Amino acid sequence: MSVIRVSDVVKDYPIAGGYYRALQGVSLEIAQGEYVAIMGHSGSGKSTFMNLLGCLDRYTQGRYWLNSCEVGSLSRNELAQLRNRTLGFVFQGFNLLSRMNLADNIGLPLVYAGVSKAERRRRAQALLDRVGLGAYAESHPNQISGGQQQRVAIARALINQPRVLLADEPTGNLDSQTSEEILAIFRQLNADGITIVLVTHEADVAAHALRQVGFRDGRIVRDEPTAEAGRRSPPC
Amino acid sequence: MLIAMLGEAWRAMGANRLRSLLTMLGMVIGVGAVVLMMAVGQGAQYAVKQSISAMGSNLFIVSASLSTTSGGVRRAGAAKITVADAEAMMELPGVEVVGQSLHPAPVQVIHGQANWTASIVGAVPEYLDARSWDVVSGSRFTESDVKAATRVALIGQNVGRKLFGDEDPVGKVVRIKQQPFVVLGVLAPKGQSLDGRDQDDSIIVPLVTAQRKLFGQTGGGINMIMVKAESLEAMPSVEQEMRALLRQRHRIREGMENDFSIRDLTATANTAAETAKVMSMLLGSIASVSLLVGGIGIMNIMLVSVTERTREIGIRMALGAREGAILAQFLLEAIIMSVIGCVIGLLLGLVGAELFRRFGNTTVVVSGGSALVAFGVALSVGVFFGYYPARKAALLDPIEALRYQ
Ligand SMILES: Nc1ncnc2c1ncn2[C@@H]1O[C@H](COP(=O)(O)OP(=O)(O)OP(=O)(O)O)[C@@H](O)[C@H]1O
Numbered sequence A: 001m002s003v004i005r006v007s008d009v010v011k012d013y014p015i016a017g018g019y020y021r022a023l024q025g026v027s028l029e030i031a032q033g034e035y036v037a038i039m040g041h042s043g044s045g046k047s048t049f050m051n052l053l054g055c056l057d058r059y060t061q062g063r064y065w066l067n068s069c070e071v072g073s074l075s076r077n078e079l080a081q082l083r084n085r086t087l088g089f090v091f092q093g094f095n096l097l098s099r100m101n102l103a104d105n106i107g108l109p110l111v112y113a114g115v116s117k118a119e120r121r122r123r124a125q126a127l128l129d130r131v132g133l134g135a136y137a138e139s140h141p142n143q144i145s146g147g148q149q150q151r152v153a154i155a156r157a158l159i160n161q162p163r164v165l166l167a168d169e170p171t172g173n174l175d176s177q178t179s180e181e182i183l184a185i186f187r188q189l190n191a192d193g194i195t196i197v198l199v200t201h202e203a204d205v206a207a208h209a210l211r212q213v214g215f216r217d218g219r220i221v222r223d224e225p226t227a228e229a230g231r232r233s234p235p236c
Numbered sequence B: 001m002l003i004a005m006l007g008e009a010w011r012a013m014g015a016n017r018l019r020s021l022l023t024m025l026g027m028v029i030g031v032g033a034v035v036l037m038m039a040v041g042q043g044a045q046y047a048v049k050q051s052i053s054a055m056g057s058n059l060f061i062v063s064a065s066l067s068t069t070s071g072g073v074r075r076a077g078a079a080k081i082t083v084a085d086a087e088a089m090m091e092l093p094g095v096e097v098v099g100q101s102l103h104p105a106p107v108q109v110i111h112g113q114a115n116w117t118a119s120i121v122g123a124v125p126e127y128l129d130a131r132s133w134d135v136v137s138g139s140r141f142t143e144s145d146v147k148a149a150t151r152v153a154l155i156g157q158n159v160g161r162k163l164f165g166d167e168d169p170v171g172k173v174v175r176i177k178q179q180p181f182v183v184l185g186v187l188a189p190k191g192q193s194l195d196g197r198d199q200d201d202s203i204i205v206p207l208v209t210a211q212r213k214l215f216g217q218t219g220g221g222i223n224m225i226m227v228k229a230e231s232l233e234a235m236p237s238v239e240q241e242m243r244a245l246l247r248q249r250h251r252i253r254e255g256m257e258n259d260f261s262i263r264d265l266t267a268t269a270n271t272a273a274e275t276a277k278v279m280s281m282l283l284g285s286i287a288s289v290s291l292l293v294g295g296i297g298i299m300n301i302m303l304v305s306v307t308e309r310t311r312e313i314g315i316r317m318a319l320g321a322r323e324g325a326i327l328a329q330f331l332l333e334a335i336i337m338s339v340i341g342c343v344i345g346l347l348l349g350l351v352g353a354e355l356f357r358r359f360g361n362t363t364v365v366v367s368g369g370s371a372l373v374a375f376g377v378a379l380s381v382g383v384f385f386g387y388y389p390a391r392k393a394a395l396l397d398p399i400e401a402l403r404y405q
């Protein structure tokens, strides 16, 4: 069964003197446990699409089911709950809160889920250990490197045990060595059963995924499994 | 959840310590001013109430007008109220002349070597009741003293102290206008009257004694007569009758102005009370303006804060913060600032009130109620002025907020 089902979605941005159609009717289905890389030129609508998938923005036309629940008809608070419970985000710019230490940053989604402080602390520490930053709970974001910040951001995205992890150019600000480390974490998460959708410009990043979707001018022009998929599940 | 939010609000304020402090300062000044002004205003009201209850009830003061209008037959200053007028008024139904005095010309009172100037009040025994004025040592004179015009006197606190020092005046003799008077008792301290005279400089003698033996010799002119009506309801009719009587006795023709004035003390007192109340409201509203300014300061800073933290709000929304959580976060910050400011302001206001009382020689009344009101108002100011910025934050579009640079 598919976690994500998008059908003929259109997104118009209001601009001076009319609308700019960033998505011109996109349909896509992603099953539980898939690892999808979205590629395309700059301005082809990748981020726009990701924002819709992440329930951060509303689409103009079409339909979108997340967990067989139609997103278009949900209220702001219901969308907030979906983002909190079902989705995890990893951004290109990390987006950690500089005033809080790393453990509090990771535990932030749990605050909105009403989890107690002790429990937040315990789960944040477990995730910090898992991304290899166990000793940094009390550090602040400006005291660690970009690669480490992105790992903290991943830990934060995972804390509510989401079914889907959405990542818009998560390695865009990182060098290739650090990117590899982040991608290794993603691969592990996917192996654990989490659905991952990531946007990237780089072919070698996309090569880690099991399926590639190509965007051009607000449309999907390509949708195929990668070589990696063939390697993981050989025919017969 | 609430504790986590309190902690966060605290941290957010700590991130901009100077700004938070300056914002609170507005609240501090506002609340301090309100507390202080309310204390002063209520103090004034209290002082007026005290002097009203010290005065007694259902009283009129009848006195000669200081001047009459030109064009009339009489000339300014010629008007007089006489002992005969007072005696005639005593005959009116519902009227009781309880006292009269010759106040502009206080007389010398002598005991041995000591002398003091006092104003003489001629009165009936009920005068003391009407004024709720006690005799602290010795006794009052009686109706028979009044009838027989005996030479007895009740002396005010100052008179007693100046003439007798530590001696007990009761039973001693003082000389008023060369006539010997036996001191029957000493009056309780009374302080200033509404017109500013020190009432402890008074000597009270029986009404008829005053009329026949003291004022009668001065040509019968007396400064004022204090009249007590039977009841509050009787006051209007008593006033009318007295006016008619005096006009007739003074031969004032139709259309001419009175050469005397009748003041209703209850009305005067009410006016004074009203004035004090208006003043206290005025003080309060001036102070409230500074509270308002403090509130606007909070709103201003919260708006800046929301704009500065737009991206943070976007991140929180992306992580699942509902509208209510964002609203509560910013509202809480505004409330914390106004409550802290309020507590400091309250303390400063109380200190200020105490200083006023000690060094400003004014009556101040600090009630728990006014402190509570100030606190409640400050809390509502925080909610009121914090709500708009907080709502603005809560209604941000998640993706717009995330994109904000
Ligand atoms: N808020 C907006 N208002 C108006 N137009 C927008 C807005 N956001 C995006 N667009 C337009 O929509 C189109 C798609 O933008 P989008 O950000 O989805 O591209 P992208 O594929 O993510 O590009 P990149 O690889 O550079 O991140 C672009 O032409 C962009 O100009």
Ligand SMILES: [Mg+2]
Binding pocket: A046, A047, A048
């Ligand atoms: Mg993009």
